Amino acid sequence: MQAAKGIKAPSLTVFLGNLDSKVTERHIYELGCQAGPVQHVKVQHDSDTNKKGFGFITYADLESAIYCLGLYRGLLHLFGLPVNVNFANREVPADEISEQHTALLEKAKRMLLATGAELHIPGAGPSGKGGQSAA
Numbered sequence: 001m002q003a004a005k006g007i008k009a010p011s012l013t014v015f016l017g018n019l020d021s022k023v024t025e026r027h028i029y030e031l032g033c034q035a036g037p038v039q040h041v042k043v044q045h046d047s048d049t050n051k052k053g054f055g056f057i058t059y060a061d062l063e064s065a066i067y068c069l070g071l072y073r074g075l076l077h078l079f080g081l082p083v084n085v086n087f088a089n090r091e092v093p094a095d096e097i098s099e100q101h102t103a104l105l106e107k108a109k110r111m112l113l114a115t116g117a118e119l120h121i122p123g124a125g126p127s128g129k130g131g132q133s134a135a
């Protein structure tokens with residue numbers, strides 16, 4: 001499996017990038033439902049350019065959003081294009097990581113490892129500041 005580097009802060013919303021113009025909200029909804037209850041889906045394409053589209057899946061709970069990353073990050077292709085999958089939040093510098101944030105990152109790490117994903121979550125090492133690699 002492809003290593004998952006640069007995972008952003010866990011959130012209820014998952015970002016999907018590099019979407020082909022044929023990808024619809026229905027496609028994203030059906031994929032999202034495989035990970036858990038979906039509250040909202042949004043897909044946006046720029047019809048004026050040939051740039052790829054992007055989308056968001058908002059889940060009812062954090063566990064489903066984390067599971068979505070475990071299912072699809074580094075593995076999902078739609079209409080022949082690899083889809084970038086990440087949390088919709090920004091990456092958090094190590095000096096801004098709080099105790100609550102560290103606990104969420106650790107939870108994400110455990111859940112993603114349970115799916116068999118190899119990953120690296122910045123700031124999720126034993127000290128919460130180290131950015132160690134997992135398995």
